[in-house]
Amino acid sequence: MAGPTYIADDLQHVRLVELDGLTALFHRPSGMTHILAPPAPQILAALSEPGDAGELAVRMAEAFEVEGGEEALTARLAELEAAGLIRRT
Amino acid sequence: MNETGENEAKPDRGDGAQPSRRVVLALGAAAASTVVTIRPALAQTAGSVLNCQIPVPAPQAGGSYIAADGSLVAPGTPGAFAPAPRPLTGEEVKALLNGGRTPAGLDSQSAQAYANYIRRLQAGMSGFTCYASLQMPR
Numbered sequence: 054m055a056g057p058t059y060i061a062d063d064l065q066h067v068r069l070v071e072l073d074g075l076t077a078l079f080h081r082p083s084g085m086t087h088i089l090a091p092p093a094p095q096i097l098a099a100l101s102e103p104g105d106a107g108e109l110a111v112r113m114a115e116a117f118e119v120e121g122g123e124e125a126l127t128a129r130l131a132e133l134e135a136a137g138l139i140r141r142t
Numbered sequence: 143m144n145e146t147g148e149n150e151a152k153p154d155r156g157d158g159a160q161p162s163r164r165v166v167l168a169l170g171a172a173a174a175s176t177v178v179t180i181r182p183a184l185a186q187t188a189g190s191v192l193n194c195q196i197p198v199p200a201p202q203a204g205g206s207y208i209a210a211d212g213s214l215v216a217p218g219t220p221g222a223f224a225p226a227p228r229p230l231t232g233e234e235v236k237a238l239l240n241g242g243r244t245p246a247g248l249d250s251q252s253a254q255a256y257a258n259y260i261r262r263l264q265a266g267m268s269g270f271t272c273y274a275s276l277q278m279p280r
Contacts, residue, residue, distance in 0.1 A: 057201065082194045083271045090176040092167050113167065121169025128172040134201065136177045137194075137271040141201045 056107070059130060059139045061100040067138075069094070080138065087136055092117075096129055096139075103142045106130060179271070192236065192276075195229035196269030198256045210251075212258025223252035229269075235260055236276050 068079040076089040078097075089097075092113070099112040106126055113119050133139045170176060199206050199214055206214040207222035215222045227247065230238070234245040239260070244253040263270045 083275050085271055085275070086180040088178040088180070092169055093176040095167055116165075117167035118164045119167050119169065124172045125169035128174075129169060129176060131202075132175065132177050134268060135266045136179055137268070138177070140195075140197075140268075 056105045058103050058105045058142045059100055059109070059134070060103040060142050061097045061133075061139045064101065078138070083137055085137070087138065092119075092129060093133060093138075096133060100139055192231065192233035194232040194272035194275060196232070196235055196260055196263075196272050197229045198226040198259055198269070200268035202268070208252075208255045208259050210255050210258070212255060212260070212262045214259075223255045226252075226256055230256065230260075232272050232276055235273065239276075 062080070062082070066081050068081070070077045070079075072088075074091075076094045078087045078089055078094075079085075080087065095113060095117065096109065099109055099116075104112065106123065109130075110119065110123075110126060130139065134141070199208060203214050205217050205225065207217050207219050207224055209215045209219065209222045217224075230245055235257075237243040238245060238253055238257050242250075242254070242257075244250045248256070260269065260273055263273050265274075
């Protein structure tokens with residue numbers, strides 16, 4: 054599946070704290086704090102290496118029983134990109 | 143997109159008929175939101191925000207040209223400028239907006255169009271977080 058390739062910011066640039074099902078993420082480069090609900094943290098982890106939506110789906114399916122299709126995954130990627138937590142390569 | 147695993151990832155009906163050791167991860171509805179951003183009133187990030195980046199235009203508008211007033215126009219529009227060859231750093235944008243200093247490798251006219259584009263950034267657009275950070279008092 055063709056599409057943009059994304060990568061998450063280096064984990065050295067963020068501080069993650071688990072909050073009972075949610076994840077607080079402090080993004081050092083921007084000074085912003087984000088509260089993430091699943092599957093956002095899992096997507097960030099899966100994008101430590103560059104990948105497009107198809108590759109991301111395969112990586113996530115290796116670790117999880119993923120519920121949802123391309124539309125939902127694309128929406129999650131757009132959301133993380135808008136927040137500045139992933140970028141296109 | 144079968145590779146999402148949507149065919150193999152049957153929802154857990156909770157009846158215990160197909161016990162699985164794997165964690166179910168729902169991608170959620172397309173319209174749902176899984177990221178909430180908190181913008182501090184006072185940024186304690188002097189220096190670090192200068193390293194953030196602003197793509198011109200945002201990747202979603204990739205290929206669009208930037209008119210002199212900063213609006214996005216069709217590629218090739220006369221008088222408009224091609225997308226920036228690279229994302230601009232916070233430091234470059236700060237200098238550009240404050241004093242009009244042209245980032246390295248750009249000409250001054252396109253840089254001004256890019257500056258106007260950046261001034262028009264709104265929440266949710268790529269680069270907005272970086273731009274907003276630059277506006278915060280130190």
